[in-house]
Amino acid sequence: MGPLEVYEKLLSCYGKQNWWPVTEQGAIAPTYKARKRLSENQKFEIALGAILAQNTAWKNAEKAIINLNKAGVLDCGKIANAKQAGLAQLIRPSGYYNQKAKKLILFAKYLQKQYGCKISKMFEKEIPELRKELLDLHGVGEETADSIILYSAGKPIFVVDAYTRRLGGRIFYRPMNSYVDTQEFFQKNLPKDLALFQEFHALIVAHSKRFCGKKPCCEECFLNNTCQFFLSGKNEKD
Ligand code: SF4
Known part of the structure; x- marks a missing residue:
């Protein structure tokens, strides 16, 4: 399973996350919603x-x-x-x-x-x-x-954070220690699509919080049938 298939599975489970939350004029708290234009x-x-x-x-x-x-x-x-x-x-x-x-x-x-x-x-x-x-x-x-x-700026670049490295490192079973290597891996294996990059980053955060934290809940995770980390049995040794 490649990054695009992972993205599609995450999107079908969690739905659109509508990142980045921002404040509407006159309000005080940022809100999550699809916005065609930003002020x-x-x-x-x-x-x-x-x-x-x-x-x-x-x-x-x-x-x-x-x-x-x-x-x-x-x-x-x-x-x-x-x-x-x-x-x-x-x-x-x-x-x-x-x-x-x-x-x-x-x-x-x-x-x-x-x-x-x-x-x-x-x-x-x-x-x-x-x-x-x-x-x-x-x-x-x-x-x-x-x-x-x-x-x-609304330009397509893949954001890498600690969640991306941990989840990506486990699912694709490859080292993701370097920021640039991790970014290149995702960018090479995904269409260069602004909305997809924006959603995927937020979906990785959502899945990491729900299942794939420091101690992953692999038995309950809906990605476990294709996750290389789980299939290797490594989760049982940790
Ligand atoms: S199966 Fe485990 S390691 Fe793989 S994505 Fe799910 S929670 Fe993370």
């Missing part, structure tokens, strides 16, 4: 969310976004001019809040200086150039850059 502010919110979600569960990043919305500061110009200590308090639920406040301010300042706070201007670049530009920014690593490209 400039929603694109900026996704980029901030990708930084806030580093090393923490999404629900904690979401609490930080709600606090930013309540305070009325989820805006490129306001973040760029914010005091680090005050911003850190607002995003405290996301953890590493001092470091993340600095990252958010530097990110917003960069957008302000280079693009007049119009994040879409930055997204006019092709993926390789855009990825390099994001990776050159303070506190933006590969997963964060690719999440911004996939969900905020």
